Amino acid sequence: xxxxxxxxxxxxxxxxxxxxxxxxxxxxxxxxxxxxxxxxxxxxxxxxxxxxxxxxxxxxxxxxxxxxxxxxxxxxxxxxxxxxxxxxxxxxxxxxxxxxxxxxxxxxxxxxxxxxxxxxxxxxxxxxxxxxxxxxxxxxxxxxxxxxxxxxxxxxxxxxxxxxxxxxxxxxxxxxxxxxxxxxxxxxxxxxxxxxxxxxxxxxxxxxxxxxxxxxxxxxxxxxxxxxxxxxxxxxxxxxxxxxxxxxxxxxxxxxxxxxxxxxxxxxxxxxxxxxxxxxxxxxxxxxxxxxxxxxxxxxxxxxxxxxxxxxxxxxxxxxxxxxxxxxxxxxxxxxxxxxxxxxxxxxxxxxxxxxxxxxxxxxxxxxxxxxxxxxxxxxxxxxxxxxxxxxxxxxxxxxxxxxxxxxxxxxxxxxxxxxxxxxxxx
Ligand code: GDP
Ligand code: IMO
Ligand code: MG
Numbered sequence: 511x512x513x514x515x516x517x518x519x520x521x522x523x524x525x526x527x528x529x530x531x532x533x534x535x536x537x538x539x540x541x542x543x544x545x546x547x548x549x550x551x552x553x554x555x556x557x558x559x560x561x562x563x564x565x566x567x568x569x570x571x572x573x574x575x576x577x578x579x580x581x582x583x584x585x586x587x588x589x590x591x592x593x594x595x596x597x598x599x600x601x602x603x604x605x606x607x608x609x610x611x612x613x614x615x616x617x618x619x620x621x622x623x624x625x626x627x628x629x630x631x632x633x634x635x636x637x638x639x640x641x642x643x644x645x646x647x648x649x650x651x652x653x654x655x656x657x658x659x660x661x662x663x664x665x666x667x668x669x670x671x672x673x674x675x676x677x678x679x680x681x682x683x684x685x686x687x688x689x690x691x692x693x694x695x696x697x698x699x700x701x702x703x704x705x706x707x708x709x710x711x712x713x714x715x716x717x718x719x720x721x722x723x724x725x726x727x728x729x730x731x732x733x734x735x736x737x738x739x740x741x742x743x744x745x746x747x748x749x750x751x752x753x754x755x756x757x758x759x760x761x762x763x764x765x766x767x768x769x770x771x772x773x774x775x776x777x778x779x780x781x782x783x784x785x786x787x788x789x790x791x792x793x794x795x796x797x798x799x800x801x802x803x804x805x806x807x808x809x810x811x812x813x814x815x816x817x818x819x820x821x822x823x824x825x826x827x828x829x830x831x832x833x834x835x836x837x838x839x840x841x842x843x844x845x846x847x848x849x850x851x852x853x854x855x856x857x858x859x860x861x862x863x864x865x866x867x868x869x870x871x872x873x874x875x876x877x878x879x880x881x882x883x884x885x886x887x888x889x890x891x892x893x894x895x896x897x898x899x900x901x902x903x904x905x906x907x908x909x910x911x912x913x914x915x916x917x918x919x920x921x922x923x924x925x926x927x928x929x930x931x932x933x934x935x936x937x
Contacts, residue, residue: 518734
């Protein structure tokens with residue numbers, strides 16, 4: 511049995527899609543286990559970029575089984591659109607499986623997401639406005655509607671009626687907004703049901719079966735550890751558990767099945783949306799990195815906030831996930847930086863803060879302690895062998911591994927599949 515997991519170690523957009531696409535070459539199965547179309551994973555192959563939202567990044571391979579698992583929240587309209595877009599680019603979804611237990615996103619979730627953000631004013635989270643939080647809230651509140659419900663017209667009609675009535679009341683009375691028409695939404699969703707029906711199955715059962723059969727199964731995280739609902743910078747987080755433990759729940763398997771847990775770490779930091787970001791560089795350094803790396807959100811197009819690598823935060827993430835290896839991405843983005851800084855810890859009033867602060871007031875007041883590294887000032891994008899990396903790049907990488915406390919397994923030096931240096935083979 512071989513399993514591997516790809517988890518974001520920062521605030522998202524680390525390049526998980528690229529790493530999954532690389533590892534998927536040898537995987538039989540790729541499984542998404544949480545999040546929804548708030549994710550934007552760009553895979554570059556054959557000179558073409560494929561932006562993915564709900565579809566696992568293994569979809570580029572014709573024979574790979576791609577699973578949208580139990581813990582994912584599915585906007586069927588968005589998923590069907592994604593399937594069509596991929597088909598138009600020659601990528602088919604014949605090996606897609608969708609969990610009977612996954613929850614469904616409805617237009618009222620999206621409208622509530624927008625309404626709640628608007629009401630919060632300067633306390634807004636900066637969500638992707640895809641209805642993710644309200645959909646997970648319904649799940650937790652045990653009024654959510656699942657894919658298995660959608661497959662049964664009578665059950666679905668009854669559950670939708672209850673939900674639309676209560677959501678319309680909230681939208682109208684609390685937010686002074688329009689509600690939704692039940693008959694129209696019922697017809698739309700019953701239409702989506704027939705498109706998705708061939709792909710729907712008990713993925714808890716199939717994932718366990720594939721693992722038992724000794725297949726190579728790869729778990730693809732969306733979002734990232736610092737956006738984890740419980741352990742991230744709450745409330746500036748997403749509404750799922752994008753950590754290794756969350757992947758077990760969301761894929762419907764036990765923790766002993768999880769091996770080769772990769773923490774994906776961008777060689778610097780970015781964050782989209784609001785929330786504390788101790789190493790943020792609102793200056794020419796941040797602007798330079800954003801321009802070189804084109805750091806704009808795949809989902810919302812928002813400019814990503816940019817900062818130095820926060821090894822303190824990634825060390826915290828390593829503990830949350832028990833990472834086996836790091837996959838360092840976008841190292842090439844730093845090719846023209848004369849100096850590179852890394853945050854090695856936080857201080858307040860001259861004292862080191864040992865624990866990662868839960869209290870955002872404290873997190874906003876900490877002073878990052880930086881270590882400065884010399885840049886390598888050369889193009890590394892065509893290097894394929896670790897030994898051939900410039901000495902200063904190796905010093906930077908080795909310091910990263912030490913500061914985070916996890917060895918490096920992969921170094922990525924460009925967006926395409928080939929631009930990957932592998933130190934440890936997984937499958
Ligand atoms: P994800 O959400 O973690 O999958 O990351 P995104 O796809 O949202 O953002 C990462 C971006 O970086 C994508 O545009 C990738 O194509 C790109 N990328 C991934 N790895 C590398 C790398 O090593 N170097 C460069 N220059 N770009 C990369
Ligand atoms: P990938 O998988 C970066 C952020 C949003 C917002 C917060 C809550 O591409 O790394 P939500 O819509 O989930 O309720 O928004 O989480 N966020 C992401 N940031 N990458 C993502 O996904 C994200 N998914 C959500 O910007 O701050
Ligand atoms: Mg992304």
